[in-house]
Amino acid sequence: MAIEPRKPPSLLLPRLQRALGGRTGWSGFVLQLLFVAALAWICYEIVANARANLQAQRITAGFGFLANTAGFDVSQNLIPYSGSDSYTRVFLVGLLNTLLVSVIGIFFATLIGFIVALSRLSPNWLLSRIAGGYVELIRNLPLLFQILFWYLAVLAALPNPRQSISIFDSFFLSNRGLVIPKPIGTPGFEPFVVALLVAIVAAIALSRYARQQLFQSGKVIKVWPYVLGLVIGLPLISALIFGAPVSFEVPALKGFNFAGGARVIPEFVALVLALSTYTAAFIAEIVRAGILSVHKGQMEAGSSLGLQRGSVLRLVVIPQAMRVILPPLTNQYLNLTKNSSLAVAIGYPDLVSVFAGTTLSQTGQAIEIIGITMGVYLLISLVTSAIMSFYGWRISRSMG
Amino acid sequence: MKRVSLVVTLALAAGLSAQAASAQTLKTVKDRGMLSCGVSQGLPGFSSPDDKGNWTGLDVDICRAIAAAIFNDASKIKFVPLSAKDRFTALQSGEIDVLSRNTTWTLSRDTSLGANFTGVTYYDGQGFMVKKALKVNSALELNSASVCVQQGTTTEQNLADYFKGNNMKYEVIAFGTNDETVKAYESGRCDVFTTDVSGLYADRLKLANPADHVVLPEVISKEPLGPMVRHGDDQWFDIVKWTLYGMITAEELGITQKNVDELAKSDKPEMKRVFGTDGNLGEQLGLTKDWVSRIVKSVGNYGESFERNVGTGSKLGIARGINNLWSKGGIQYAPPIR
Numbered sequence: 001m002a003i004e005p006r007k008p009p010s011l012l013l014p015r016l017q018r019a020l021g022g023r024t025g026w027s028g029f030v031l032q033l034l035f036v037a038a039l040a041w042i043c044y045e046i047v048a049n050a051r052a053n054l055q056a057q058r059i060t061a062g063f064g065f066l067a068n069t070a071g072f073d074v075s076q077n078l079i080p081y082s083g084s085d086s087y088t089r090v091f092l093v094g095l096l097n098t099l100l101v102s103v104i105g106i107f108f109a110t111l112i113g114f115i116v117a118l119s120r121l122s123p124n125w126l127l128s129r130i131a132g133g134y135v136e137l138i139r140n141l142p143l144l145f146q147i148l149f150w151y152l153a154v155l156a157a158l159p160n161p162r163q164s165i166s167i168f169d170s171f172f173l174s175n176r177g178l179v180i181p182k183p184i185g186t187p188g189f190e191p192f193v194v195a196l197l198v199a200i201v202a203a204i205a206l207s208r209y210a211r212q213q214l215f216q217s218g219k220v221i222k223v224w225p226y227v228l229g230l231v232i233g234l235p236l237i238s239a240l241i242f243g244a245p246v247s248f249e250v251p252a253l254k255g256f257n258f259a260g261g262a263r264v265i266p267e268f269v270a271l272v273l274a275l276s277t278y279t280a281a282f283i284a285e286i287v288r289a290g291i292l293s294v295h296k297g298q299m300e301a302g303s304s305l306g307l308q309r310g311s312v313l314r315l316v317v318i319p320q321a322m323r324v325i326l327p328p329l330t331n332q333y334l335n336l337t338k339n340s341s342l343a344v345a346i347g348y349p350d351l352v353s354v355f356a357g358t359t360l361s362q363t364g365q366a367i368e369i370i371g372i373t374m375g376v377y378l379l380i381s382l383v384t385s386a387i388m389s390f391y392g393w394r395i396s397r398s399m400g
Numbered sequence: 401m402k403r404v405s406l407v408v409t410l411a412l413a414a415g416l417s418a419q420a421a422s423a424q425t426l427k428t429v430k431d432r433g434m435l436s437c438g439v440s441q442g443l444p445g446f447s448s449p450d451d452k453g454n455w456t457g458l459d460v461d462i463c464r465a466i467a468a469a470i471f472n473d474a475s476k477i478k479f480v481p482l483s484a485k486d487r488f489t490a491l492q493s494g495e496i497d498v499l500s501r502n503t504t505w506t507l508s509r510d511t512s513l514g515a516n517f518t519g520v521t522y523y524d525g526q527g528f529m530v531k532k533a534l535k536v537n538s539a540l541e542l543n544s545a546s547v548c549v550q551q552g553t554t555t556e557q558n559l560a561d562y563f564k565g566n567n568m569k570y571e572v573i574a575f576g577t578n579d580e581t582v583k584a585y586e587s588g589r590c591d592v593f594t595t596d597v598s599g600l601y602a603d604r605l606k607l608a609n610p611a612d613h614v615v616l617p618e619v620i621s622k623e624p625l626g627p628m629v630r631h632g633d634d635q636w637f638d639i640v641k642w643t644l645y646g647m648i649t650a651e652e653l654g655i656t657q658k659n660v661d662e663l664a665k666s667d668k669p670e671m672k673r674v675f676g677t678d679g680n681l682g683e684q685l686g687l688t689k690d691w692v693s694r695i696v697k698s699v700g701n702y703g704e705s706f707e708r709n710v711g712t713g714s715k716l717g718i719a720r721g722i723n724n725l726w727s728k729g730g731i732q733y734a735p736p737i738r
Contacts, residue, residue: 057631059492059514071557073572083560156587175588176546176571255544256534256591257571266589267573347573347584353551357576361485361552364492364513 050367065363066091072358074349076265087359094351095376101271101350102337102380108276109336110329113283118313120288131284139281144342146278151270151346158266161257170250172258175266181248182262188238192245195238196231203227267348271340279336283329290325291317322395330388334381341377351376425497425629425636426470426686434476437463438496441481441577444602445710445718446502446522455479458709459500461699462521462627465643466498469691474698483577485552488513491628498640499628502596504554509628518641520626522710523722523731525619526558527597529604532614534591539618543568548590550574550581555595558621582606596623601716635686642685646692648734649674650701652725657700660693674737681737692737702732 054061066088073083078096081089120131138146156175159165164174172179203226210221239245251261294317302312343350344357356373360366429435439447439459447457455477464474480496491499492514502524503509505517528547530536539562549556551574563570573590575581582603585593595603597619604610627644629637650656653674655663664675672678676689683689699705703725707713711720724730 054514057492057514058511059631060512071560072574073560073570075571075573083557083564152583152587156584156589160588256542257544257546259544344576345580347548347575347580349574353574353576357485358551358556358574361488362508362557364488364509366489366492 054367060363060365061368063368065365065368068363070359071362074354075347076268076349087355087363090359091351091355091372094349094354097349097354098337098340098343098351099380101268101275101340101343101348105272105275105279105336105340106333108272109279109283109332112276112280114287116280116284117287117291120284121291135281135284138277139285143274143278143339144345147270147274147342147346150273151266155266155270161253164253170248172251172253176257176263177266177269178264179251179258179261180264181250182260183246184249186244186247188242189245191238191242192235195234199230199234203230206230265348267343267346270346271343271348275336275339278339279332282332282335286325286328286332287321290321293324294320319395319399323392323399326388326392326395330385333384333388337380337384338377425633426639429470429497433471434478435463435467435470435498436478436480436496437466438480438482438487438490438499438501439463440501441483441579443502443578443599444605445598445714445716446602447479447481447500449479456709458521458705459502459625459627461647461705461709462500462640462644463498465647465695465699466640468694468698469639469643469646469687472688472694483552484550485576488515488628491515491630494630497629497636502599502625503628504596504623505626506554514631515628516631516637517626517628518637519644520624520732521644522598522625524596524598524623524625526555526594526621526623527600527619528616529585529593529600529613530591530616532612536616539616539620540566540568542570542592544570545591546571546573546589547592547594548573548575548581548585549594550578551576553595554621554623559594562620578603596625598710598716598718601718602710605715639685639687642737643695644702645734645737646674646695647699647702647705648725648732649737650692650696651703652727652734655692655696655701656704657696660696664690664693 051061067086069084070087070090071083074081074090074093076097077093078100079089079092081093116131116134119127120135122128122131158173158175161172161174161176164172164179166172170181206226207223210223213219213221235245249260251258251263253259291313298316298320299312302316303309307315340350341352344353347353351373356369360369363369437460439455439457442448443457445457447455447459449455460479463477463479467477468474470476480490482490482496482499482501487499487501487503488509490496499515500521502522503517504524505520509515510517528539528542530542536542542563547559547570549559549572556572556574559570559572573584575584578595578599581595582593584590586607593600593603597615600615604613604615607613627640629640650660653663653671655674663671664677666672666675669678673681674692676682676691676693680689682691685691688694700708703720706720706723710716710718712718720728720730722730723732726733
């Protein structure tokens with residue numbers, strides 16, 4: 001008797017039932033459908049009512065304002081901007097300022113966080129207690145208070161521009177920020193960059209080759225002198241042939257402030273300091289938890305292979321700890337980005353300050369502007385999450 | 401600040417969707433038993449709380465006068481302190497019934513914000529304050545200066561126009577609230593603090609050594625300050641508008657807090673119209689016949705309020721100047737009550 005191959009049961013129906021909250025049959029489906037319909041109706045009512053009432057009160061609505069002239073200036077702009085540019089440009093200026101402070105804040109927060117975590121786990125009693133004290137002090141004080149502390153208590157105590165602290169007469173530190181010589185590209189700039197890129201690519205190829213050799217034949221090739229020679233030598237040769245790649249515009253005191261040079265404004269410094277030290281305290285605890293989650297035997301196994309403590313941490317423990325560290329670390333990165341909106345308290349021109357602040361007040365279009373701003377923060381957070389997930393995926397893949 | 405504007409915006413979205421554009425502000429206020437009045441977060445002379453939490457100032461008196469006209473009780477008010485950038489959203493959302501917060505009347509604010517200005521309570525202009533030690537005598541010497549300003553104000557835009565128009569460079573640092581702005585100026589972050597001239601005098605009082613700071617002579621803009629109400633309620637618009645005109649008319653006729661009861665018995669036709677002993681002008685507004693005497697009894701006439709809050713009788717000591725009556729060399733003028 002031939003046995004009929006049994007058909008695999010259709011997965012669609014049970015899946016649908018599960019999605020509908022476990023109820024079987026049509027009653028569940030109908031309930032869910034009603035719920036979704038009610039939700040859609042409420043959303044529609046909110047939008048339609050808001051629109052009708054905006055019209056009734058003759059409040060301007062829509063996104064036409066984005067093309068209008070902004071008419072106000074901003075203290076820090078990464079792209080050229082003046083008061084005669086549009087609100088769209090203001091939006092971009094604010095967004096870039098937010099991204100700048102977030103990226104730099106995340107970099108320093110991670111760096112400080114790892115250092116503090118490793119210090120706290122160090123066998124050195126004093127070091128571990130100092131690290132512990134740092135974590136407990138910083139994470140238990142409100143962030144806004146810390147921002148104001150750096151801004152009003154530390155940076156505002158710097159001297160005024162006329163009595164600024166000068167280093168080699170080219171770097172000036174005052175309560176207007178740090179003024180540094182500004183590099184200006186000369187004709188030798190392009191060949192210099194090309195030479196540097198070539199040198200870096202060659203150095204990477206060389207290191208890979210050395211690594212391959214190590215794994216295949218066990219030969220240890222001392223690669224760093226060549227790398228150093230390449231990275232320094234090639235650009236140097238380019239500079240000798242084509243001339244120096246940059247010249248420096250040295251700042252000088254002129255009137256109330258320094259003219260020329262590039263400037264790091266104190267609002268930016270205060271914000272980066274506060275955000276990175278504050279977030280670092282949380283990251284330190286996350287990293288410590290991650291490292292402690294790796295079995296002690298791993299450390300001992302590494303040591304018995306003859307590796308030093310630093311190498312054990314770097315090659316054995318931290319890669320395994322990363323799986324535990326990564327999800328809460330992502331949370332901290334997202335927190336830092338969102339916390340950067342506290343900038344408005346110290347006059348740093350971030351997205352919330354110039355767009356959801358000044359632009360909103362000038363145009364009065366609260367719904368559109370708050371909507372855009374929320375959307376942007378959501379997008380930044382989702383992109384950050386995606387990058388971190390990708391990194392996590394790579395780690396778990398490489399560890400099999 | 402972010403949280404405030406977010407909450408206000410959500411309230412705006414909810415408010416706009418929940419209730420139809422209410423054309424019944426007077427009824428809402430009466431039902432609530434209280435006027436909700438948007439004021440500043442503390443600008444001496446215009447709206448600031450004293451150490452007991454009582455609000456005083458020229459802008460506050462407008463609200464007190466409205467409350468007096470409606471309830472015959474100038475204390476039935478809830479004051480809502482607002483930053484410059486949150487004020488219009490609070491008005492649009494219905495959180496406040498009237499915005500009386502040293503707000504400059506401009507065309508765009510009168511149209512696109514969905515609100516109307518009801519009149520001018522104070523004719524102001526923008527000026528600059530610097531430390532005396534800088535030895536600056538004119539705003540035209542401010543090239544390359546750092547300027548502290550409160551964001552979301554006409555001041556911020558005038559500043560950009562003025563420096564651009566005079567081919568001067570400057571650095572602007574914009575703060576969310578007036579207090580933060582003044583603090584940054586005092587800490588030395590900026591060379592210059594700019595706002596309306598009346599505000600400069602008021603804020604100078606808050607500094608550690610007011611005598612070390614000087615207000616420069618240039619006035620770079622017109623800043624007519626006045627109360628605002630939402631579009632779509634003409635009756636409420638009239639009430640707020642005529643409250644101010646009632647105060648100005650009282651000054652024109654010499655009606656003061658002291659002699660109001662006496663003059664109310666007057667037989668002069670003009671007085672009878674104003675006090676409602678003849679005709680029903682107050683009722684046409686939606687108020688009572690004795691609305692003017694209610695106002696004057698509680699806050700005095702316009703001149704009295706001015707002198708008490710910002711004039712020579714106050715700490716600010718600002719001269720009446722163009723804010724005097726039209727008949728005394730100023731430009732304050734009320735249409736006739738008839």
